[in-house]
Amino acid sequence: MKINVAQLLKDPAGTVRWHDLSEDIRGVDDDLEIQDLFTGRLEMLRTTSGILITAALQTVLGLECCRCLEPFSAPTELEIEEEFHPSVDIHTGGKLPLTEPLEEATIIDEQHMLDVTEIVRQATLLALPMHPLCKEDCAGLCAQCGQNLNRGQCDCASEAMDPRLEILKQLL
Numbered sequence: 001m002k003i004n005v006a007q008l009l010k011d012p013a014g015t016v017r018w019h020d021l022s023e024d025i026r027g028v029d030d031d032l033e034i035q036d037l038f039t040g041r042l043e044m045l046r047t048t049s050g051i052l053i054t055a056a057l058q059t060v061l062g063l064e065c066c067r068c069l070e071p072f073s074a075p076t077e078l079e080i081e082e083e084f085h086p087s088v089d090i091h092t093g094g095k096l097p098l099t100e101p102l103e104e105a106t107i108i109d110e111q112h113m114l115d116v117t118e119i120v121r122q123a124t125l126l127a128l129p130m131h132p133l134c135k136e137d138c139a140g141l142c143a144q145c146g147q148n149l150n151r152g153q154c155d156c157a158s159e160a161m162d163p164r165l166e167i168l169k170q171l172l
Helices: 006-010 117-127 163-171
Strands: 002-004 016-023 038-046 051-064 071-086 113-115
Touching: 006 038, 051 117, 071 117
Parallel strands: none
Antiparallel strands: 002 113, 016 038, 038 051, 051 071
């Protein structure tokens, strides 16, 4: 996901450019099962110190349901906003001093190529749900035999009730 931003770095602050994105970054992270291309539009705004990237991207991720442990596909949307800083001056070619500690992924290289792959990877990891569900009413697994209750009931006996609560059962 590299973009040449040499011309944009020559433009004055406030200049905006757009870049349509349709990239395959499968295999960029072993913890992510990316099933489709990342698609969307990047807005690149020239700032006084670099380039501000704003993007809304879509893809499909392979996840595992936390209740039934079945794999499923989930459409995912990402919102990205990150400022990238050049490592060399566009006019002189001299190295620019880093005024503040910057993340390696937000530095524009010597050939004026801006690489958004790492930022997209990080945003994808942050977009993962804490408890992915294949469907809202997923029944999960039987605690005794492990059968997927979405496919049907199992033959396990229902849990024995606490003897202290037996009296309440009589009220029903």
